[in-house]
Amino acid sequence: MSTLRRTEIASLLKDANINEDVLVKGWVRAFRANRFIALNDGSAFDNVQVVVDFENFDEALLKQISFHSCISVKGKIVESQGSGQSIEIIAEEIEVLGGADSDAYPLQPKKQTLEYLREKAQFRMRTNTFSAVFRIRHAIAYAVNKFYHDHGFYYMHTPIITGSDAEGAGEMFHVTTFKPDTAPRDEDGAVDYKKDFFGKETNLTVSGQLQAEIGALSMGKVYTFGPTFRAENSNTSRHLAEFWMIEPEVAFNDINDNMDLAESFSKYLINYILDNYPSDLAFLEKRILDMEKQLPKEKRRAMPLIETLRFVVDNDFERITYTDAVNLVRSSKPFKKGKFEYDLDWGKDLQAEHERWLVEKKFKKPVIVVDYPKDIKAFYMRANEDGKTVAAMDVLFPGIGEVIGGSQREERHDLLLARMKEMDVSEEELSWYLDLRKFGGCPHAGFGMGFERMVLFITGMSNIRDVIPFPRTPGNAEF
């Protein structure tokens, strides 16, 4: 081919010069009427249409232009005669870079289930749905960093391998270089971790929060954004064993500042995608609407995707205390009629069905619940004046539930120490954490946002395994 430089399809569609010669490369999304190739290189949602005059090309070459084959096209930009696009490329030279034998290739130009595509993760990003999801996933990650950078936060990398198992956020994955059968033993027959790589027991992190507090109490405003691991045997469409979490931690913030941050941060992310990825969102919205046509009315979304996102950014999140939430649920119709599976008394955690009622039926928008009973929350959350509750908050989103969980941290050394003793948290292991209260401590607060749960909400997808390229769930670590 010539010395012409490749043009990305995104920039070609943005400002095309009629009659200009261009070189494009990408994957064939469709080859219609032996004449029209829909070509996509991932740079944008939209395809460029390549028009082929079959008399000018070898039949054997055209045969290789099959679904998802990779080709290079040199041609001239013209105004399109068809109605689906404004410009198109009249092909002059075509080279097949990588064929995709239709007989053996597992994907087809038709609807295939997300479950099937999940098993073909090496190819699923070539589909409209997954390329839209993963473009948006990227953009949300970018917006996370942009939001915090623009607000004067420092991005802090907390460790992925931790020596502490006191974080209390769930079951951990053990990290060791020992093989199970040959691990050295001490005199009592227990595995001797003093001889292991780190000289002690280590695990994959379940949260960067405790380390982020170190950052907050020195640099003021920090956030972590990294992979997090939970060895919980959770079989749901909202849990992953390996997921990404965003954890801001801010000195001098109280629980109300924390709620303000959680709300403005959530809205920023949604707005960023609304502003910058309209084609992808429109496609995802249409996909959901088509799919829901087969469902009874009560099982469909209350609002189409984009309208839902707009509604969330245009309205204040509802803020209620745990105590008020319990009273609301208990005086609700479904509760009185015994429609809920679980009972609810003050002191018990709100069940998913109760949260769903609050968010989807009562308020119809994100709800922040604050001031939970201390006995159902972690040791580091700040005790309230009433002696019964702590300054903890959960942000609940429609259709997903908890997307953010956070708190004002207990900055009073004696109260924290007493709470650790009560909850049997190792004082020795967390002496550094207690030091933050002993020396130069101050009120501070932070939260954790489940990144994939935010991606779920913004894309309107329903299974968390479809918003991460390579999902890790119980019994599954393919790719």
Place this chain on the structure above:
RNA sequence: GCCUCUUUAGCUCAGCUGGUUAGAGCGCCGGACUGUUAAUCCGUAGGUCCUAGGUUCGAGUCCUAGAAGAGGCGCCA
């Protein structure tokens, strides 16, 4: 960890209360078609009905166990 559902052609599914040659659409392959937008039209091929046992004259259909997938709950983000 608990509960429920699903598994039939390459893909998406139908197959009623067990009954003899197992069905459709799409895809593939062959043919037609130079303005299509999941192109269309005609034709052909394609099945260890997830696996292993069992019940029965007879099992895709019933029973038991296992495997894989999905949904719900709990745990959480």
